[in-house]
Amino acid sequence: MQSFKLAIAAVLCLSAFGATAQEKVLNLYSARHYQTDEALYSNFTKQTGIKINRIEAGENELLERLRNEGANSPADVFLTVDAARLAKADELQMFQPVKSSVLEARIPAHMRTADWYAFSQRARIIVYNKSTVKTADVQNYEDLANPKLKGKVCVRSGSHPYNLSLGAALVEHLGEQKTEAWARGMVANFARAPKGGDTDQIKAVAAGECGVALANSYYLARMMRSEKPADQQVVAQLGVVWPNQKTTGTHVNISGAGVMKTAPNKANAIKFLEYLASDQAQVYFADGNNEWPVVASVKTSNPALEKLGKFKADTINVGKLAKNQATVQKIYDRAGWK
Numbered sequence: 001m002q003s004f005k006l007a008i009a010a011v012l013c014l015s016a017f018g019a020t021a022q023e024k025v026l027n028l029y030s031a032r033h034y035q036t037d038e039a040l041y042s043n044f045t046k047q048t049g050i051k052i053n054r055i056e057a058g059e060n061e062l063l064e065r066l067r068n069e070g071a072n073s074p075a076d077v078f079l080t081v082d083a084a085r086l087a088k089a090d091e092l093q094m095f096q097p098v099k100s101s102v103l104e105a106r107i108p109a110h111m112r113t114a115d116w117y118a119f120s121q122r123a124r125i126i127v128y129n130k131s132t133v134k135t136a137d138v139q140n141y142e143d144l145a146n147p148k149l150k151g152k153v154c155v156r157s158g159s160h161p162y163n164l165s166l167g168a169a170l171v172e173h174l175g176e177q178k179t180e181a182w183a184r185g186m187v188a189n190f191a192r193a194p195k196g197g198d199t200d201q202i203k204a205v206a207a208g209e210c211g212v213a214l215a216n217s218y219y220l221a222r223m224m225r226s227e228k229p230a231d232q233q234v235v236a237q238l239g240v241v242w243p244n245q246k247t248t249g250t251h252v253n254i255s256g257a258g259v260m261k262t263a264p265n266k267a268n269a270i271k272f273l274e275y276l277a278s279d280q281a282q283v284y285f286a287d288g289n290n291e292w293p294v295v296a297s298v299k300t301s302n303p304a305l306e307k308l309g310k311f312k313a314d315t316i317n318v319g320k321l322a323k324n325q326a327t328v329q330k331i332y333d334r335a336g337w338k
């Protein structure tokens with residue numbers, strides 16, 4: 001009898017908790033974790049009274065968790081980096097379309113799809129060793145496939161989302177055949193088999209092991225802002241190019257988020273996305289990882305990005321980057337870009 005009463009009490013407690021959760025909670029699965037995040041999230045709670053339950057993990061881990069949880073997932077919003085990963089979640093039909101006049105007004109059309117939105121952007125840039133490579137030889141992504149650069153090119157794995165998204169843009173601009181020829185040319189120019197992350201490529205360029213590499217802008221910005229003498233020495237060796245300024249513009253990738261199809265707190269989820277597009281949140285979100293906001297009117301003051309200056313960005317729709325992923329992976333496989 002005693003235990004029966006306890007069980008009823010427990011059920012009552014749970015349902016009371018459930019009722020509050022409906023109104024004042026947001027369950028956020030996030031693959032981003034930076035210093036400015038605390039302010040980013042606490043301001044949302046301050047403005048709306050909605051408490052954020054955050055589950056933070058690596059990108060692939062979170063996606064796997066969402067897959068396993070399926071319809072029972074408590075997740076309201078999935079926030080992650082790279083169009084390829086958002087595309088994966090979208091392909092698995094995890095998101096629901098969001099209609100929001102706030103998001104439509106704030107986020108440029110090429111930075112959103114029907115199911116998810118970009119909230120910050122990063123560029124895939126060319127870094128080269130100033131004493132071994134000429135600036136004129138590395139102005140475009142296409143140049144890295146030129147036999148002139150034989151034995152000089154370093155880049156991370158061809159199955160990494162950053163390179164898949166770049167390839168997806170190239171497929172859109174050049175077509176599949178030319179993209180494959182490009183990938184083959186890159187592989188023929190490799191200084192070494194792909195290994196490590198973008199920072200490792202940057203360091204290898206500075207050390208002279210490679211002449212030129214591709215890297216996301218925030219890795220370079222992070223090193224430029226570092227006070228470690230070793231990082232400063234690396235940066236001093238490097239030349240930096242915004243690729244394809246005379247053609248399609250520099251390839252830009254994103255961090256973004258969508259509302260889960262099974263979101264228990266859908267209204268809160270939409271409020272959260274709208275908050276991420278606000279002036280203040282845009283600054284926190286971009287600054288946290290040395291990125292640029294997607295809302296055009298929002299300015300950050302980041303000394304490294306200011307030093308790198310302005311550039312023409314490719315304005316291909318982020319959904320197109322997503323769509324071409326599988327095609328690009330096959331192209332890279334055939335080209336031997338492991």
Ligand code: FE
Pocket residue numbers: 216
């Ligand atoms: Fe990264």
